[in-house]
Amino acid sequence: MSSEINRQWLFVKRPTGPVDESCFEKVESALPQLDDGQVLFKNLYFSFDASMRTWMNDGPNYLEPLKLGEPMRSVTLAEVVQSKNSEFPIGRKVMGMHAWEDYSVSNGVGFSQLLPDLPGIPPSYFLGALGPTGYTAYFGMMDIGQPKKGDSVLISGAAGAVGSIAGQIAKINGCRVVGLAGSDEKCQWIEQECGYDRAINYKTCMDLTETLKELFPDGIDIYFDNVGGQVLDAALANLAQYARIVSCGVLSGYDTGTNPSVPIKNIWMLLIREAKMQGFLISSYMHRAQEAATYLGTYINSGEIVFREHMEEGFDRAPQTLKLLYTGKNNGKLLLKL
Amino acid sequence: MSSEINRQWLFVKRPTGPVDESCFEKVESALPQLDDGQVLFKNLYFSFDASMRTWMNDGPNYLEPLKLGEPMRSVTLAEVVQSKNSEFPIGRKVMGMHAWEDYSVSNGVGFSQLLPDLPGIPPSYFLGALGPTGYTAYFGMMDIGQPKKGDSVLISGAAGAVGSIAGQIAKINGCRVVGLAGSDEKCQWIEQECGYDRAINYKTCMDLTETLKELFPDGIDIYFDNVGGQVLDAALANLAQYARIVSCGVLSGYDTGTNPSVPIKNIWMLLIREAKMQGFLISSYMHRAQEAATYLGTYINSGEIVFREHMEEGFDRAPQTLKLLYTGKNNGKLLLKL
Numbered sequence: 001m002s003s004e005i006n007r008q009w010l011f012v013k014r015p016t017g018p019v020d021e022s023c024f025e026k027v028e029s030a031l032p033q034l035d036d037g038q039v040l041f042k043n044l045y046f047s048f049d050a051s052m053r054t055w056m057n058d059g060p061n062y063l064e065p066l067k068l069g070e071p072m073r074s075v076t077l078a079e080v081v082q083s084k085n086s087e088f089p090i091g092r093k094v095m096g097m098h099a100w101e102d103y104s105v106s107n108g109v110g111f112s113q114l115l116p117d118l119p120g121i122p123p124s125y126f127l128g129a130l131g132p133t134g135y136t137a138y139f140g141m142m143d144i145g146q147p148k149k150g151d152s153v154l155i156s157g158a159a160g161a162v163g164s165i166a167g168q169i170a171k172i173n174g175c176r177v178v179g180l181a182g183s184d185e186k187c188q189w190i191e192q193e194c195g196y197d198r199a200i201n202y203k204t205c206m207d208l209t210e211t212l213k214e215l216f217p218d219g220i221d222i223y224f225d226n227v228g229g230q231v232l233d234a235a236l237a238n239l240a241q242y243a244r245i246v247s248c249g250v251l252s253g254y255d256t257g258t259n260p261s262v263p264i265k266n267i268w269m270l271l272i273r274e275a276k277m278q279g280f281l282i283s284s285y286m287h288r289a290q291e292a293a294t295y296l297g298t299y300i301n302s303g304e305i306v307f308r309e310h311m312e313e314g315f316d317r318a319p320q321t322l323k324l325l326y327t328g329k330n331n332g333k334l335l336l337k338l
Numbered sequence: 339m340s341s342e343i344n345r346q347w348l349f350v351k352r353p354t355g356p357v358d359e360s361c362f363e364k365v366e367s368a369l370p371q372l373d374d375g376q377v378l379f380k381n382l383y384f385s386f387d388a389s390m391r392t393w394m395n396d397g398p399n400y401l402e403p404l405k406l407g408e409p410m411r412s413v414t415l416a417e418v419v420q421s422k423n424s425e426f427p428i429g430r431k432v433m434g435m436h437a438w439e440d441y442s443v444s445n446g447v448g449f450s451q452l453l454p455d456l457p458g459i460p461p462s463y464f465l466g467a468l469g470p471t472g473y474t475a476y477f478g479m480m481d482i483g484q485p486k487k488g489d490s491v492l493i494s495g496a497a498g499a500v501g502s503i504a505g506q507i508a509k510i511n512g513c514r515v516v517g518l519a520g521s522d523e524k525c526q527w528i529e530q531e532c533g534y535d536r537a538i539n540y541k542t543c544m545d546l547t548e549t550l551k552e553l554f555p556d557g558i559d560i561y562f563d564n565v566g567g568q569v570l571d572a573a574l575a576n577l578a579q580y581a582r583i584v585s586c587g588v589l590s591g592y593d594t595g596t597n598p599s600v601p602i603k604n605i606w607m608l609l610i611r612e613a614k615m616q617g618f619l620i621s622s623y624m625h626r627a628q629e630a631a632t633y634l635g636t637y638i639n640s641g642e643i644v645f646r647e648h649m650e651e652g653f654d655r656a657p658q659t660l661k662l663l664y665t666g667k668n669n670g671k672l673l674l675k676l
Contacts, residue, residue, distance in 0.1 A: 060575075062610040228606060237398075247609045263601030268566060271585045271617035272400040278616075279609035 006031050009100035009318050011056065011072045018255045018326060019053055021319040024072060024100075031103055039088040041078035041104045041112070046318060047127040048325045048334040049075065050160075050226075053254040061259065062281050071099035072318070077127050078104065078112075093117070095126050100318050102338065113289075118297075128161055128333035129300055129307040130293060132282050137165035138292040139285045140246040141173075144278045145222040149174030152216050154235055156202075157226030157251055159186035161307075161333035164194050165296070166224045166246075168305045171195050175222070178215050180208075180231060182328040189331075193306050208234040219243065219273070227252045229262035236266035245270075245277035255326040308332030342369050347438040347656050349394065349410045356593045356664060357391055359657040362410060362438075370443055377426040379416035379442045379450070384656060385465040386663045386672040387413065388498075388564075391592040399597065400619050409437035410656070415465050416442060416450075431455070433464050438656050440676065456635075466499055466671035467638055467645040468631060470620050475503035476630040477623045478584040479511075482616045483560040487512030490554050492573055494540075495564030495589055497524035499645075499671035502532050503634070504562045504584075506643045509533050513560070516553055518546075518569060520666040527669075531644050546572040557581065557611070565590045567600035574604035583608075583615035593664040646670030 005028050012025045034040055051062075052074060058065050066072070076098035080088045088094070088108050096112035098104045106112060115126045128134065140162075141147060153170040157163040158179025167177045167190065178198045179190045187199035198215065205211050212220070212234055219240025225232055228250035235245070253260025270277055285292070299305040310330040312321045314337075321336045343366050350363045372378055390412060393404050404410070414436035418426045426432070426446050434450035436442045444450060453464050466472065478500075479485060491508040495501040496517025505515045505528065516536045517528045525537035536553065543549050550558070550572055557578025563570055566588035573583070591598025608615055623630070637643040648668040650659045652675075659674045 060607070060610065232605075247605075250606045250609065253606065260606040261603045263603050264605050265599045265601050267570075267585075267602050267605065267615075268588045268591065268598040269398070269617075270615060271588065272398065272619070274616075274618050274622055276614060276616040277605075277608060278612075278614040279607075280612050281610070284612055 004031050004103070005029070006101055006103045007315055008071045010069060011066045012068060014058060014068065015056055019056065019323060021323070023056065024319045026316070032105055034082055034084045034105065037085050037107050039080055039085050039106055039108050039112075040082035041094060041098065041106065042081045043076050043078045043098055043102060043104060043338055044093075045077040045124050045127055045338065046100065046321075046336040047075040047077075047132070048321055048330075048336065049133070050249050050251045050254055050325060052322065053326065054259055057259050059259040062283075071101055073097055073099050075127060075132055076104075077115075077123055088112075088114070093123055093126070095131060102315065124309060124311070124335055124337075125300075125307075127335060128309060129165060129305065130296055133161045133333055134165050134296045134307075135285060135289060135292040136248060136282045137162045137169060138295060139282065139288070140248050140280060141166045141169045141222075141224060143285075144246045144280060145170070145224060145244050147173035147175050147222060151175045151221035152218065152240065153177045153222040153224065154180070154212070154216070154220045155196075155224045155226070156180045156231045156235075157249065158196065158199065159190050159331070160226060160251075162248060163224065163226050164190060164332075165305060165307065166248075167196055168194050168299070170222065170224075172299065172304060186331070189308075202231065209237050212238040216240070222246065224248060228260055228264075229253055233264055233266050236264070236269040239269050239273040239275050241273050241275075243273055243275040245275065247277055247279040251326075310334045312336045314338070342441070343367070344369050344439055344441045345653055346409045348407060349404045350406060352396060352406065353394055357394065357661060359661070361394065362657045364654070369441055372420055372422045372443065375423050375445050377418055377423050377444055377446050377450075378420035379432060379436065379444065380419045381414050381416045381436055381440060381442060381676055382431075383415040383462050383465055383676065384438065384659075384674040385413040385415075385470070386659055386668075386674065387470070388587050388589045388592055388663060390660065391664065392597055395597050397597045400621075409439055411435055411437050413465060413470055414442075415453075415461055426450075426452070431461055431464070433469060440653065462647060462649070462673055462675075463638075463645075465673060466647060467503060467643065468634055471499045471671055472503050472634045472645075473623060473627060473630040474586060474620045475500045475507060476633060477620065477626070478586050478618060479504045479507045479560075479562060481623075482584045482618060483508070483562060483582050485511035485513050485560060489513040489559035490556065490578070491515045491560040491562065492518070492550070492554070492558045493534075493562045493564070494518045494569045494573075495587065496534065496537065497528050497669070498564060498589075500586060501562065501564050502528060502670075503643060503645065504586075505534055506532050506637070508560065508562075510637065510642060524669070527646075540569065547575050550576040554578070560584065562586060566598055566602075567591055571602055571604050574602070574607040577607050577611040577613050579611050579613075581611055581613040583613065585615055585617040589664075648672045650674045652676070
């Protein structure tokens with residue numbers, strides 16, 4: 001296998017606006033020999049997550065900014081194809097932060113989790129509903145949102161991979177859930193398939209602040225924020241007393257040359273509504289991954305949580321697939337099958 | 339006593355910018371006769387609190403906006419001078435939200451708390467360190483800030499009535515405390531009298547974000563925010579992981595024609611630092627007033643919490659005194675002795 005070619009996408013240009021293909025360069029190299037303790041992973045699926053765009057900026061972030069010339073990375077599902085490490089037998093599937101490459105070499109420490117083979121569950125689900133995406137929805141909603149029966153909940157990016165699960169978790173907990181999405185098709189899907197009480201196409205909605213005022217006459221108890229910016233401002237203007245804002249993502253500001261800096265005007269509503277806005281990263285919750293997996297697995301098996309994947313194909317399409325994420329044109333969890 | 343005159347300051351003009359004397363009109367009337375169950379309070383001190391300016395705007399707030407033509411109001415210390423209610427004996431001091439007037443009539447329900455006579459404690463302290471001001475500092479710092487030994491704490495409005503106590507509570511809890519204030523005299527006071535580790539005159543500081551970066555190399559664990567606006571943005575840029583922002587006031591935005599709307603750019607730092615920003619109102623904590631009073635009383639008696647009052651005098655000076663609050667020229671808790 002060492003004679004095989006390893007293709008890589010290098011990160012070669014820091015985008016100043018929307019990311020495009022010119023930020024990446026494809027290179028090829030031979031596969032390395034493994035040292036003792038090392039494992040060779042064949043990457044099967046790349047996960048596309050909105051925060052990836054922010055790694056490309058040179059500013060404060062939760063991960064070190066990408067360096068020019070190093071491979072682009074994403075959360076990836078891989079399979080062990082060579083192993084000099086008894087903890088990683090050949091054939092086992094793993095998930096972790098890998099480079100955009102055909103094969104990754106690692107000593108297996110830190111970033112690769114062994115995944116179970118579950119009958120009836122496609123392996124790609126471990127990048128989505130049963131992986132970081134689902135965990136993000138679960139811990140954000142349950143730990144920060146703290147849904148109570150009868151709460152009124154707003155979800156932005158509601159047809160997105162995280163948002164759609166977060167809303168369904170709120171429904172399971174007895175909440176009334178309104179979702180914001182960017183197309184009529186998405187609105188239809190979250191109302192008819194995900195069981196949201198109501199969906200609003202924010203692109204065709206004239207005045208979001210007023211619309212939310214009508215939809216939430218007693219205010220928003222939980223706002224699960226995937227987008228930041230003007231939607232956050234509209235939600236802030238309509239908070240109920242003791243509201244919780246789950247700060248999960250800032251999609252509206254990611255695809256810019258700096259880290260998200262859309263100015264927020266209504267922050268003082270936190271004060272007069274005695275509300276809480278809290279950010280979180282899934283990495284801080286991984287010690288409770290089993291809890292989330294059990295919860296999500298149960299409701300996915302019973303059909304009470306539905307989930308859809310948007311599967312692109314082919315290593316060469318990685319840059320285009322990343323671009324796609326910021327157009328809102330993907331339907332469901334965006335993945336690339338290598 | 340019914341022949342005495344009752345002076346009132348009516349609220350007659352909604353300010354579009356900084357508040358001034360033209361917003362108020364002084365009127366006089368005769369004192370009413372008391373009905374059964376009613377009490378006549380003679381107002382002794384008016385408390386001046388930054389949020390008063392926001393009551394004058396016609397927008398969402400934690401209290402109903404003031405109506406034009408009704409008396410201005412404030413938290414007030416008063417004494418029972420006539421009583422047809424056995425729960426309010428003549429001579430007892432009370433505290434509550436009263437109108438700007440010499441005498442207030444009430445049935446005593448809801449807004450007036452009976453205050454103890456404590457030897458050595460000036461009654462005005464019940465409007466300050468031992469009243470809503472001190473309680474605000476206590477619950478904000480203890481319940482939301484949750485100080486731990488070794489935490490690095492930033493306080494804005496640090497020489498103000500709430501801020502100075504909040505910082506001293508953080509010191510008592512083993513934190514390192516930096517205060518921001520608007521004059522060298524105030525900085526000196528909080529360093530030398532309040533025991534802050536460091537004070538910064540934000541008016542003469544060239545670049546607050548950079549200054550905070552130097553002062554908090556490991557980030558800010560607790561930011562007790564009395565001012566909002568640019569200072570909040572600078573603090574957000576320097577948060578430590580799992581930081582807590584106590585959203586207590588937005589002084590920088592109060593003295594404007596709308597409710598505070600200074601845009602905030604760095605809100606996404608809450609996400610990447612997994613931080614929490616939470617607002618609170620002291621009214622939600624009044625069931626725990628005894629806990630705060632005991633804590634504050636203990637440390638004030640022992641001298642570990644110091645406090646100063648800025649006392650103006652004379653009923654006629656109420657409008658000017660309110661103006662003074664937004665100039666930053668008061669030193670300590672601003673009160674008017676009638």
